Amino acid sequence: MNDAAQRYVKLVLAMGEHDSDYVDAFYGPAEWRDEVRAEKRTLDAILADARALRGTLEGIARPQHNVEALRLDYLRRQTDALIARAEILQGATLRFDDESRALYDAVAPTHGEDYFRALNAAIEAELPGDGALVERVEAFRMQFVIPREKLDDVFRAAIDVCRARTADEIALPVGETFTVEYVNDKAWSGYNWYQGNFRSLIQVNTDLPIFIDRAIDLACHEGYPGHHVYNALLEKTLVRDRGWPEFSVYALFSPQSLIAEGSANYGIDVAFPADERVAMEAETLFPIAGLDGARAAQYYRVHELVARTGYAGNEAARRYLDGEIDAGAAAEWLTMYALMAPARARQRVTFFDQYRSYVINYNLGKDLVRNYVERRAEGDRAKRWSVFAELLSSPRLPSHLT
Numbered sequence: 001m002n003d004a005a006q007r008y009v010k011l012v013l014a015m016g017e018h019d020s021d022y023v024d025a026f027y028g029p030a031e032w033r034d035e036v037r038a039e040k041r042t043l044d045a046i047l048a049d050a051r052a053l054r055g056t057l058e059g060i061a062r063p064q065h066n067v068e069a070l071r072l073d074y075l076r077r078q079t080d081a082l083i084a085r086a087e088i089l090q091g092a093t094l095r096f097d098d099e100s101r102a103l104y105d106a107v108a109p110t111h112g113e114d115y116f117r118a119l120n121a122a123i124e125a126e127l128p129g130d131g132a133l134v135e136r137v138e139a140f141r142m143q144f145v146i147p148r149e150k151l152d153d154v155f156r157a158a159i160d161v162c163r164a165r166t167a168d169e170i171a172l173p174v175g176e177t178f179t180v181e182y183v184n185d186k187a188w189s190g191y192n193w194y195q196g197n198f199r200s201l202i203q204v205n206t207d208l209p210i211f212i213d214r215a216i217d218l219a220c221h222e223g224y225p226g227h228h229v230y231n232a233l234l235e236k237t238l239v240r241d242r243g244w245p246e247f248s249v250y251a252l253f254s255p256q257s258l259i260a261e262g263s264a265n266y267g268i269d270v271a272f273p274a275d276e277r278v279a280m281e282a283e284t285l286f287p288i289a290g291l292d293g294a295r296a297a298q299y300y301r302v303h304e305l306v307a308r309t310g311y312a313g314n315e316a317a318r319r320y321l322d323g324e325i326d327a328g329a330a331a332e333w334l335t336m337y338a339l340m341a342p343a344r345a346r347q348r349v350t351f352f353d354q355y356r357s358y359v360i361n362y363n364l365g366k367d368l369v370r371n372y373v374e375r376r377a378e379g380d381r382a383k384r385w386s387v388f389a390e391l392l393s394s395p396r397l398p399s400h401l402t
C-alpha cells in the first residue's frame with residue numbers, strides 16, 4: 001500500500017500547484033515536491049492519474065488488521081475527494097450537500113427559520129431589552145473584549161493551561177512546540193499551519209475585536225488538544241512509527257478536515273468538561289484580560305446559547321452557494337439567526353466564497369466527534385481522553401464515526 005500512498009501524496013502536491021489552498025501541510029521528502037513542480041501536471045493529467053490510483057486501491061484486498069483496513073478505506077475516500085475537487089476546479093458545479101458529501105464524507109442537517117427563532121427566543125430571555133437582538137448580543141459581548149495590548153498575555157496563559165491539561169492525559173511527542181503570530185486581512189479568525197517535526201505556526205487574525213472566549217477557543221482548537229496535537233500525533237504514530245507517507249500531507253478539501261475541525265472544536269469540551277472552563281477563566285484569564293471574573297458565568301451562559309445557532313451558518317452557506325440568495329442576503333441571514341454583527345457576518349461570507357461547504361466541518365464535525373467519543377467514554381473522564389487520543393492517532397473517516 002505504500003506505493004499507492006506515495007502516488008496519493010504526489011497527487012495532492014500536484015493539486016496544490018493549481019489550488020493554493022489545497023495543501024494545508026506537507027512535511028514529507030522535499031524531492032517529492034520538487035518532482036511534482038518539475039512535472040507541471042495539468043488538471044486533466046491529475047484526474048487521469050487519480051482515477052488510475054483509485055483503480056489500484058480498489059484492487060487491494062481489505063486487510064484483516066483493523067488499522068490497516070482503516071488505512072485502505074481512508075486512502076480510497078481521500079482519493080475520491082481529490083477527484084471531486086479536481087472536477088470542481090475544472091468547472092463542475094455541485095449542490096452544497098453533494099459537494100460536502102464528495103469532499104468531506106458528510107452532509108449537514110437542514111434547519112428552517114422556526115428552529116433558529118426558538119434558539120433566539122432563549123437568548124432574548126437572557127438579554128431582555130429594546131432594539132434588535134443582534135445589537136444587544138453585540139453590546140453584551142463588547143464588554144468582554146480582550147484589549148489588544150493584553151492579547152498576547154491572555155493567549156499565552158490560555159495556551160499554558162490547555163497544554164498542561166492535555167499533557168497530563170496524552171503522551172505528546174518530545175520537542176513539540178509552536179509559534180504564535182498576529183495577522184490581518186484573512187477570511188478566518190485563526191489558523192494552524194503544521195510544519196512537521198512536531199512544530200506549528202498559529203496565526204491569529206486581529207481584524208475584528210477578540211472576545212474573551214476566543215482565548216481558550218484558539219488555544220484548544222489550534223493548539224492543545226486541537227490541530228497542533230492532531231498533526232503531531234499523526235506524524236508520530238502514522239508517519240514515523242508506521243512509515244505511512246500519506247499522512248505527511250494534509251489535503252484541506254478532504255474528509256480529513258471534518259475530523260480535524262470536529263476534534264479541534266470538541267477538544268475544548270474534552271479539556272474543560274462541564275463548569276471547569278468557567279471556573280478557570282474567572283480565576284485566570286478574565287483577570288489577565290482586565291475583566292471581572294464574577295461575570296464569567298453569565299458570559300458563558302450567553303455564549304453557549306449563541307453557539308447553538310451555529311447551524312444557521314450552514315444554512316446561510318447552503319442557500320448562498322446554491323444560488324438561492326446573494327452575498328448581502330447571506331450576511332443578513334447570519335446577522336438575524338447566527339447573531340453575528342454585520343462586519344463579522346461579511347467576513348464570514350468571504351469565508352464561504354473561499355472555502356465553500358468546508359463550513360460544515362466545524363459544527364457537524366464537532367457533533368459527530370462528540371457523539372463518537374461520548375458513546376465510548378460513557379461519561380468517564382479518563383476514557384474520554386483515551387478515546388479522543390486514539391481518534392487523533394488513527395486514519396478514521398467521518399463515515400466511520402457514526
Ligand SMILES: [Zn+2]
Nearest residue numbers: 221227261264
Ligand atoms: Zn480549525
